[in-house]
Amino acid sequence: MPGGCFRGPAAGDGRLRLARLALVFLGWVSSSSPTFSASSSTSSASSSVSAVSAQPMLPGQCPLPCECSEAARTVKCVNRNLTEVPVDLPPYVRNLFLTGNNLSVLPTGAFARQPPLAELAALNLSGSGIMKVDAGAFEHLPSLRQLDLSHNPLEVLSPIAFSGTNASTSDPSPLMELILNHIVPLGDEKNNRSFEGMVAAALQAGQALRGLHRLELASNHFLYLPRDVLTRLPGLRHLDLRNNSLVSLIYVSFRNLTHLESLHLEDNALKVLHNRTLAELQSLPHVRVFLDNNPWVCDCHMTDMVTWLKETEVVLGKARLTCAFPEKMRDRVLLQLNSSDLNCDPILPQSLQTSYVFLGIVLALIGAIFLLVLYLNRKGIKKWMHNIRDACRDHMEGYHYRYEINADPRLTNLSSNSDV
Numbered sequence: 001m002p003g004g005c006f007r008g009p010a011a012g013d014g015r016l017r018l019a020r021l022a023l024v025f026l027g028w029v030s031s032s033s034p035t036f037s038a039s040s041s042t043s044s045a046s047s048s049v050s051a052v053s054a055q056p057m058l059p060g061q062c063p064l065p066c067e068c069s070e071a072a073r074t075v076k077c078v079n080r081n082l083t084e085v086p087v088d089l090p091p092y093v094r095n096l097f098l099t100g101n102n103l104s105v106l107p108t109g110a111f112a113r114q115p116p117l118a119e120l121a122a123l124n125l126s127g128s129g130i131m132k133v134d135a136g137a138f139e140h141l142p143s144l145r146q147l148d149l150s151h152n153p154l155e156v157l158s159p160i161a162f163s164g165t166n167a168s169t170s171d172p173s174p175l176m177e178l179i180l181n182h183i184v185p186l187g188d189e190k191n192n193r194s195f196e197g198m199v200a201a202a203l204q205a206g207q208a209l210r211g212l213h214r215l216e217l218a219s220n221h222f223l224y225l226p227r228d229v230l231t232r233l234p235g236l237r238h239l240d241l242r243n244n245s246l247v248s249l250i251y252v253s254f255r256n257l258t259h260l261e262s263l264h265l266e267d268n269a270l271k272v273l274h275n276r277t278l279a280e281l282q283s284l285p286h287v288r289v290f291l292d293n294n295p296w297v298c299d300c301h302m303t304d305m306v307t308w309l310k311e312t313e314v315v316l317g318k319a320r321l322t323c324a325f326p327e328k329m330r331d332r333v334l335l336q337l338n339s340s341d342l343n344c345d346p347i348l349p350q351s352l353q354t355s356y357v358f359l360g361i362v363l364a365l366i367g368a369i370f371l372l373v374l375y376l377n378r379k380g381i382k383k384w385m386h387n388i389r390d391a392c393r394d395h396m397e398g399y400h401y402r403y404e405i406n407a408d409p410r411l412t413n414l415s416s417n418s419d420v
C-alpha cells in the first residue's frame, strides 16, 4: 500500500517544529503499537460491542469498546463494528484509531467535545465503512495534524468537510497530512456526478488546506485531475496519485507547488507528457517524479518527452520507462529512442489502409465497366435517341397541324362546309 512509505515531515521552517515533534512522537507510537495492541486486545476481547457508550464518563476512563493508554496518549477502537464515534473519548487522547468499524456517516462536529479534544493530532478512520462526511466533521480539533480516511466508500464528501462550517472565514485547517487512498465507492462509474470533482471541491474550499504537506489520493480511479485541484494547496511536499487512471496531465498545473518533493504517478494511464508539464516539473527546485508503469505511446508526440528525459534529473528510475504503443515499439526503453524512431503513422492502421485501397480499386473498376458498356452500346443508344426524337417530332407535328386547322377560319369554314 502507498501508505506504507515514509510519513515524517520533511525539512521545513521553524514554525513547524512543534508539529514535527508531534509527528515524530506519533511515528514512535505507531512503530511500537504492535506490542501495545497485542497486550491489550486480549484484555478487552470480551467487552460488549452493543455497549457503545452514550453515557458520559469520568475523565481518565476509557470508552467501553476501546483500549486506552494514557502514557502513550493513544486510544484504539479497532475492528469493533462501532456505528458512531464514542462520545466519551478521554481528553488526553493524541492518537485515535477508529479503524475497521461501521460508522456510515461522520456528522458535523463528530469530534467536537466539551472540553475539546485539544491534543488530538492523529486520527485514523481507515476502513470504517464511512459513506458520508458532513460539513465540518473535523471541527473543534485544533491540533489535528494527520487524518487518514483511506478505504472508506465515500459517496458524499461535503465540500467543506475539512474547512469547517464557517467556510467564509478562511481559518486555516491545522491538517498537515491528509490520506485519502482508495476512497472511491463501489460502482462509482454508474454514478452521475464526478468523483474527481467532489474530492477536488473539498480540497479547495476556503483555502483551509494551504498548510497541507502531504496528500495521498492513490487507488481512486481518477480519470483526470480537475483543473484547479492543486492551486489551493501551495504547501504540498508530497503528492501521491499512484494507481489511478490518469490519461493526461494537460489541464493541471504544478507551477506553484514550489515545495513539492515527491510526485507519485506510477500505475496510471499516462500516454505522454507535453512541453508545458515538462517545463513546470523542471522548474520545481526539489521535486522527484515517479512515472513507472504507464502505457507510454512512442510516436512523434513523444519526441519532446524523450529529449527531456535524456537530460533531466527529475525523474527517478527513468531508465525503467518503456513504450506500450504502438505495437512495433512495445517494450522499447524510452531513454534509448532516437527521434528517427518516433514517427506518426497515418491515422489508419495498415490493415485498414489496404482494405480502403482495395475498395477504391473495386469502385474504379465498376465505373470503368459502366463507361465501357455505354461505349459499346453507342449505336444502340444513338438509335434509341433518334427514335425518341422522331416520336417527339411526330407528336409535336400532330399538335401543330391541329392547331393550325383550328386557328384558320377559312379552314374552319371549309371543314364545316365539308361536313354538310
Ligand SMILES: *[C@@H]1O[C@H](CO)[C@@H](O)[C@H](O)[C@H]1NC(C)=O
Pocket: 049, 079, 080, 081
Ligand atoms: C461485526 O459485524 C460482522 C457482521 O455484522 C460480524 O461478522 C463480526 O463478527 C462483527 N465483529 C465484532 C467484533 O463484533
Ligand SMILES: *[C@@H]1O[C@H](CO)[C@@H](O)[C@H](O)[C@H]1NC(C)=O
Pocket: 081, 083, 102, 104
Ligand atoms: C453496519 O451498520 C448498518 C446499520 O447502521 C448495518 O445495516 C450493517 O449491516 C452494518 N454492517 C456491518 C458489516 O456490520
Ligand SMILES: *[C@@H]1O[C@H](CO)[C@@H](O)[C@H](O)[C@H]1NC(C)=O
Pocket: 003, 030, 099, 124, 125, 126, 146, 148, 179
Ligand atoms: C491507519 O490504520 C490502517 C489500518 O490499521 C493502517 O494501515 C494505516 O497505515 C494507518 N494510517 C496511518 C497514517 O498510520
Ligand SMILES: *[C@@H]1O[C@H](CO)[C@@H](O)[C@H](O)[C@H]1NC(C)=O
Pocket: 165, 166, 169
Ligand atoms: C463562525 O465564525 C464566527 C466568527 O468567527 C463565529 O461567531 C460563529 O459562531 C462561527 N459559526 C460557527 C457555526 O462555527
Ligand SMILES: *[C@@H]1O[C@H](CO)[C@@H](O)[C@H](O)[C@H]1NC(C)=O
Pocket: 192
Ligand atoms: C445527472 O445529472 C444531471 C445534472 O447534473 C441531471 O439533470 C440528471 O437528471 C442526472 N441524471 C441521472 C440519471 O441522475
Ligand SMILES: *[C@@H]1O[C@H](CO)[C@@H](O)[C@H](O)[C@H]1NC(C)=O
Pocket: 001, 002, 182, 184, 219, 220, 221, 243
Ligand atoms: C489499485 O486500485 C484498485 C482500485 O482502486 C484497487 O482495487 C487495487 O487494490 C489497487 N492496487 C494497489 C496495488 O494498490
Ligand SMILES: *[C@@H]1O[C@H](CO)[C@@H](O)[C@H](O)[C@H]1NC(C)=O
Pocket: 231, 253, 255, 256
Ligand atoms: C500561482 O501563484 C500566483 C501568485 O502566487 C497566482 O497569481 C497564480 O494564479 C498561481 N497560478 C496557478 C496556476 O495556481
Ligand SMILES: *[C@@H]1O[C@H](CO)[C@@H](O)[C@H](O)[C@H]1NC(C)=O
Pocket: 275, 304
Ligand atoms: C517543446 O520544447 C522544445 C524545446 O524547448 C521545442 O524545441 C519544441 O518544439 C517544443 N515542442 C512543441 C510541441 O511545442
Ligand SMILES: *[C@@H]1O[C@H](CO)[C@@H](O)[C@H](O)[C@H]1NC(C)=O
Pocket: 336, 337, 338
Ligand atoms: C540512435 O542513434 C545513435 C547515433 O545517432 C546510434 O548510435 C544508436 O544506435 C541509435 N539508437 C537506436 C536505438 O537506434
